Amino acid sequence: xxxxxxxxxxxxxxxxxxxxxxxxxxxxxxxxxxxxxxxxxxxxxxxxxxxxxxxxxxxxxxxxxxxxxxxxxxxxxxxxxxxxxxxxxxxxxxxxxxxxxxxxxxxxxxxxxxxxxxxxxxxxxxxxxxxxxxxxxxxxxxxxxxxxxxxxxxxxxxxxxxxxxxxxxxxxxxxxxxxxxxxxxxxxxxxxxxxxxxxxxxxxxxxxxxxxxxxxxxxxxxxxxxxxxxxxxxxxxxxxxxxxxxxxxxxxxxxxxxxxxxxxxxxxxxxxxxxxxxxxxxxxxxxxxxxxxxxxxxxxxxxxxxxxxxxxxxxxxxxxxxxxxxxxxxxxxxxxxxxxxxxxxxxxxxxxxxxxxxxxxxxxxxxxxxxxxxxxxxxxxxxxxxxxxxxxxxxxxxxxxxxxxxxxxxxxxxxxxxxxxxxxxxxxxxxxxxxxxxxxxxxxxxxxxxxxxx
Amino acid sequence: xxxxxxxxxxxxxxxxxxxxxxxxxxxxxxxxxxxxxxxxxxxxxxxxxxxxxxxxxxxxxxxxxxxxxxxxxxxxxxxxxxxxxxxxxxxxxxxxxxxxxxxxxxxxxxxxxxxxxxxxxxxxxxxxxxxxxxxxxxxxxxxxxxxxxxxxxxxxxxxxxxxxxxxxxxxxxxxxxxxxxxxxxxxxxxxxxxxxxxxxxxxxxxxxxxxxxxxxxxxxxxxxxxxxxxxxxxxxxxxxxxxxxxxxxxxxxxxxxxxxxxxxxxxxxxxxxxxxxxxxxxxxxxxxxxxxxxxxxxxxxxxxxxxxxxxxxxxxxxxxxxxxxxxxxxxxxxxxxxxxxxxxxxxxxxxxxxxxxxxxxxxxxxxxxxxxxxxxxxxxxxxxxxxxxxxxxxxxxxxxxxxxxxxxxxxxxxxxxxxxxxxxxxxxxxxxxxxxxxxxxxxxxxxxxxxxxxxxxxxxxxxxxxxxxxxxxxxxx
Numbered sequence: 001x002x003x004x005x006x007x008x009x010x011x012x013x014x015x016x017x018x019x020x021x022x023x024x025x026x027x028x029x030x031x032x033x034x035x036x037x038x039x040x041x042x043x044x045x046x047x048x049x050x051x052x053x054x055x056x057x058x059x060x061x062x063x064x065x066x067x068x069x070x071x072x073x074x075x076x077x078x079x080x081x082x083x084x085x086x087x088x089x090x091x092x093x094x095x096x097x098x099x100x101x102x103x104x105x106x107x108x109x110x111x112x113x114x115x116x117x118x119x120x121x122x123x124x125x126x127x128x129x130x131x132x133x134x135x136x137x138x139x140x141x142x143x144x145x146x147x148x149x150x151x152x153x154x155x156x157x158x159x160x161x162x163x164x165x166x167x168x169x170x171x172x173x174x175x176x177x178x179x180x181x182x183x184x185x186x187x188x189x190x191x192x193x194x195x196x197x198x199x200x201x202x203x204x205x206x207x208x209x210x211x212x213x214x215x216x217x218x219x220x221x222x223x224x225x226x227x228x229x230x231x232x233x234x235x236x237x238x239x240x241x242x243x244x245x246x247x248x249x250x251x252x253x254x255x256x257x258x259x260x261x262x263x264x265x266x267x268x269x270x271x272x273x274x275x276x277x278x279x280x281x282x283x284x285x286x287x288x289x290x291x292x293x294x295x296x297x298x299x300x301x302x303x304x305x306x307x308x309x310x311x312x313x314x315x316x317x318x319x320x321x322x323x324x325x326x327x328x329x330x331x332x333x334x335x336x337x338x339x340x341x342x343x344x345x346x347x348x349x350x351x352x353x354x355x356x357x358x359x360x361x362x363x364x365x366x367x368x369x370x371x372x373x374x375x376x377x378x379x380x381x382x383x384x385x386x387x388x389x390x391x392x393x394x395x396x397x398x399x400x401x402x403x404x405x406x407x408x409x410x411x412x413x414x415x416x417x418x419x420x421x422x423x424x425x426x427x428x429x430x431x432x433x434x435x436x437x438x439x440x441x442x443x444x445x446x447x448x449x450x451x452x453x454x
Numbered sequence: 455x456x457x458x459x460x461x462x463x464x465x466x467x468x469x470x471x472x473x474x475x476x477x478x479x480x481x482x483x484x485x486x487x488x489x490x491x492x493x494x495x496x497x498x499x500x501x502x503x504x505x506x507x508x509x510x511x512x513x514x515x516x517x518x519x520x521x522x523x524x525x526x527x528x529x530x531x532x533x534x535x536x537x538x539x540x541x542x543x544x545x546x547x548x549x550x551x552x553x554x555x556x557x558x559x560x561x562x563x564x565x566x567x568x569x570x571x572x573x574x575x576x577x578x579x580x581x582x583x584x585x586x587x588x589x590x591x592x593x594x595x596x597x598x599x600x601x602x603x604x605x606x607x608x609x610x611x612x613x614x615x616x617x618x619x620x621x622x623x624x625x626x627x628x629x630x631x632x633x634x635x636x637x638x639x640x641x642x643x644x645x646x647x648x649x650x651x652x653x654x655x656x657x658x659x660x661x662x663x664x665x666x667x668x669x670x671x672x673x674x675x676x677x678x679x680x681x682x683x684x685x686x687x688x689x690x691x692x693x694x695x696x697x698x699x700x701x702x703x704x705x706x707x708x709x710x711x712x713x714x715x716x717x718x719x720x721x722x723x724x725x726x727x728x729x730x731x732x733x734x735x736x737x738x739x740x741x742x743x744x745x746x747x748x749x750x751x752x753x754x755x756x757x758x759x760x761x762x763x764x765x766x767x768x769x770x771x772x773x774x775x776x777x778x779x780x781x782x783x784x785x786x787x788x789x790x791x792x793x794x795x796x797x798x799x800x801x802x803x804x805x806x807x808x809x810x811x812x813x814x815x816x817x818x819x820x821x822x823x824x825x826x827x828x829x830x831x832x833x834x835x836x837x838x839x840x841x842x843x844x845x846x847x848x849x850x851x852x853x854x855x856x857x858x859x860x861x862x863x864x865x866x867x868x869x870x871x872x873x874x875x876x877x878x879x880x881x882x883x884x885x886x887x888x889x890x891x892x893x894x895x896x897x898x899x900x901x902x903x904x905x906x907x908x909x910x911x912x913x914x915x916x917x918x919x920x921x922x923x924x925x926x927x928x929x930x931x
Contacts, residue, residue: 051550071512092511095500096507198848393874412851412878414875414877452877452928453695453925
C-alpha cells in the first residue's frame, strides 16, 4: 500500500471507530491512531553493538456518554480489534462520574494549519541501513580520535522514526499528518589517572539534512567529557549561576509545568492566580508556538483537533497566558491555546508546542566575562523544581568561574533556590537559542543561588 | 504447566514447532543465540480528581520481540501481529546482525524451573469495575477527612496482567502470568492564604485488588499523603552543605538503588564505564553494610518468577560486610563475562532489548536501636521520604530527593524542612555509614526505574541508617 492510501485508510478506521461509538450510544467520541517504523543502531568501540528495526500501530478511543467519559486502546487495528476497543470504552464510561466540564472542543476551534510544517522528510525513511550505521561509527570515531584520554565509550547511536498520526472526532473532524525524526548521539568516556567522566552530545531533527555532522557531534561530546576530568568539590556558598542552554532547558521545563492549565485549575502551581502580574525579570519573554516549520513541537492541530497557534506566555516579565486544552480552558473560563496532548488514549493533558525563552543580545562568552566568581552548570541530575511550591533543588556538575573564565570542573554538588525568586533574578539572557527539543532556552545568568559542596 | 496449556498456545494456537521454526529463521544467517519474547498486556486505570471520577481507561497490547546474539552484537525486531508471516519477517530482520551460515536450533523445548511468587486468586479483569472505583473514592474521602486544611485530592488506581512466554534457541521455554497493581494518592494542603503544599503516597505490588481491601487500604495511603502535606505547611528552608544524615526505614533505600545498584549492572562493568568496574573484592562500603538484590520475594513490585529472558530470578549478594561481591547479569553480559546468570535480564516490553536491571534492592538489618541512632546525632538531617533519584554511572555521583525531612538537633528530631536533593559518590558514600538499625523495612511498592529509556517496576528497602557525611542541597545556612 502506498503512503497516501495508508493515510486515508487509517483516517477511515479512526472515523469508523467514532461512528461505532456513536451507534453504541456515545454522545461524543474521539479516536487517535498512530503508525510508525523505528530504526536504531548503536556502535561501541568501533563495532556494531545492536541493530533494531520494527514497525507498530496503535489506536485509542475516548467516548463521552453525557458528561461521563471512558477510554480504551488496542494494538489490533482489525475490525474485530476496533469493535472490542469501542465496546471497552463504552463499558468504562459507566463507572466514571458526571463531570460538568467534560466534553469536546468548541466546533469553531477545530481546524488544521494550511501551511507545510515540514514535519516529514522522506530522506529519513529512504536512508540506507549502511549509511545509518556509518553515521554512528563516524560520530564515535570523531570522539575516540579527538584525544588519547578518550579511552572508552558508552557508544554512539543513530536512530530514526517515520510514521503518521491520525485523529477523528464526532464533530466531524478528521485529519492526519506524517512525521519523521532522526537523531545522532555519542557518549564518550574520558579517563586520566583515577578520574573517569562521561558526557554526551547529540543532534536531532525532523529532516535528515538538518542533522549536525557526525564529526561535529563526536568532537563536541569528547570536549564535554574531557573538560569534566579531575573535578573539585567547591565549598558551600551563595554565588551567581550560569545555565548553559542544555541545563537552561530543564529550568524552562519546570516553568512549563507551572503554566500548564491542569496545575493552574487545581491550585497546584506557584503561578496560580498570577495572570497579569510580574513573575520574571524584564528581560524574560517566553512563547509557545506550534506553528514554526520543521521543529519538534510543531503540529497542524493539537491532540483534540484544535488548530495550532502561537501564544505569548510571559512578556517582558509579565505573565500573559496559561497553556490550555479544551478541558482546562472550560475549568478556567478561558479559551484553549491548542495545547492538548495525549499518547493515544485517555483524557487529553496539556503539552508544549515549541515552548521557548526568547534570545537576548549577549553572547554566552560575554555573559561569562562579567562573573568574578560563580558556577557554570553543564549538567543537572535528579531533583528539579517543585511546581506547587516553586522550591528548586538539584544535583549538578559544571565548571567553576573565576574572573570571567572557566577555571576548573566541579561535581558532586547541588544548587538550590526557589523558582519564583530565580525567575525574578535572571540578569542576562544569551543570544544562543537553539531548538533541539520542543522546549528550548538560551544561556541564562541567575544572580544568586545556594551551591552546596563541602 | 505444559506448553499446550499455556496462554499463547491456547489463545493464539502457537505450537512448539512454530517456535522452533521462528528461532531457525532468526539464526538463518548464523549467530550464537536467539530468543522470542511473547507478551500480552491488559491494563486498567481509573482516576479521581476534585471528587469526580474523571478517567477510566483499559486496553490491550500484544506482540513478540525476536533477538539474535552474535558475539557482542544484538539484532532485534518485533511485531505487534502474531501471524506467522509477521513473526518470520521480524526474525529475518533480527538475523541481519549475523553474517554466516545458519546456526542449527536445538529441537524440543524444556520448560524451565521457576518460582511461584504471586499466585493470583482472580485476574484483575474479572473484578467488577465498580470495586476499583470504590477504592479511589475511599482514598479521596479519607484524605479530605484527615484535616480541614486538605483542599484538594487526586487518587488513581491501576492494575494490569502481563502474560509472557520466552523461547530460546537453547531449548529453554518459560511462561509467566504477572499481575501488578498500584494505588496512588496526592493530597494538597493550604493554611489560610498561605502557599499550597503537597504530599504523596502509594503502593501495591504483584497483587490484585483484594490486597487493597485486606492489607493496605485506600485509607492507609490517603492518610499518609495527607499527613505529609500537613507536615509541609510548617516546614522551614532545608539546610545546605555537608552534614550527618539519618535515613528512615523503607523507601529511603532508594539510596542503595542509586549509589550502588546501577553501578553494579553488568553491562557498564563489562564495558569498564562504571565507577565500580574492576572493584570486585574491594571494600566499597562500611563493614556494617550488606546489600542484596532479590527478585524472589513474594508479591513484591520488583519480583519475577522468571526474568524477561526466561531465567529464574534469585537472591544476589551485591555487597557483603562492605566488600563488593558481584554484578547483576543478563544473558549477553554473562556470556561475554563468562559469569553465571543472576536472573537480572529485564525489558519494558516486547519492543525493547533486555538488559541487566535491579529487582528489589535492600540493605540487611544491623543491630542498632533506631532511637539510639537519632540520639547519637548532635546536628544533622533525618530523611523520612524521598521522591526519586538519579546516578551518573561513570563518575559514580548520585542524587536523591527528600520530600519529607526534619532537622536533628541535640539528638532529637525537631523542625520539618522543605524538600532538598542529597548528593554523594557511589563507591564512597556508604563508607560513611556508621550505624545500621535493626528495623529493616521494604518500601510500599511504588518504585519505577528508568534506564536507557526503558521503565521497569522495582522495590527498595533499608533499615534506619546513619551516614556521617553527605551533601544536602537546601537554601538555609
